Amino acid sequence: MTASIAAPLDVSRETRERLNCFADLLLRWTARINLISPRDVPHLWPRHIEDCLQLVPYVERGARITDLGSGGGFPGLILAIAADADVTMVESDHRKAAFLREAGRATGCRSRVIVDRIENVLLDPAPIVTARALAPLPRLLDWTYPLLAPDGYALFLKGKQAPDELTDATPGWHMSVDQITSRTPGGLILKISDLRRV
Template sequence: MTEEEARGWIVDRFDAEVLAKLERLVALVTDETARQNLVSPSTLAGIWSRHIVDSLQLVDLAPADGAWLDIGTGGGFPGLAVAVVRDTAMHLVEPRRKRAVFLEEAAHILGLPHVHVHASKVESVTARAKTISARAVGSIAALVEAARHVASRDTVWLLPRGRVSPEELAGLPRYARVFHVEQSLTDPDSQIVVLRGVFGR
């Protein structure tokens, strides 16, 4: 997906207010990346496709309501971008303090009072979520083991990856075997693993 196609995808789906907030988010991330490595500098030239649309494509796969918890939000993706287009509670989990501070400041600047930043590992978070996302954070098996205490029976897990190997899926624990794989809109070599029925301990 080109940057022009990515901008067109946004314009077709969201109003001018959302577009303006996303443009502000892009400016904030670009500016802050000069001070700390929020995203790889090599991806800034393609930020609309690589980060914005790559994040917002998850919205159509998620339940329409309920809290959303994003693990390892980093520079704001996907969690902060999703918070721009959804007004339900958004929990951003980012253990690196400088990045967490950036997320708090960006949420304030963007006028997103429903964003809650947790400067900790997900194991310390107690919020429950109907949607859990994590963008290429460790192995799927390790991720669901660390975070399933914040999930319920109805929680949908959205896990954007590169190409998912059959070995990784075969290695999932028994409680994480209800899944399917979606193709990413932005990269033919990327996929999204959608898990259901992973909850509790």
């Protein structure tokens, strides 16, 4: 395991405009469905958008990604916009899925939405699997494994419980883990590769 610090955030003017379009749409929809917490509305950019932008340096432009539990588009739509990634988002909530489709259309990004529970999804394994604040790591790895290409890697945005979750996951998995200190206080980015069941 190695530790490093997430790279500085820097996006083009065009990307910033598309992210603004996404943010405006998200705030309009949040008034009707729970995409983000009401207390997070004033902090949308630092708490959600910039948090997800930290993953961009670890994603090759145009990469194919499967994003689990996409919710309000974090990090799936952010990566589709900022890394020009080809993102398949898995979201079981029909209202959130409708938002994801509309936001993908409005921002002109390459994205599609599968409305189903993660454990039911059958997809070609992707080079990258992403998730943010979705589930404890042992469960997340169970969901990720069949959807991740053998030579691929997962990027998980986690909170302060990440070290404990890694300890809990270790008995069941062989994996290489890079722990990247998040710009978000108390956060950690886990980059997991060489994932195999023990």
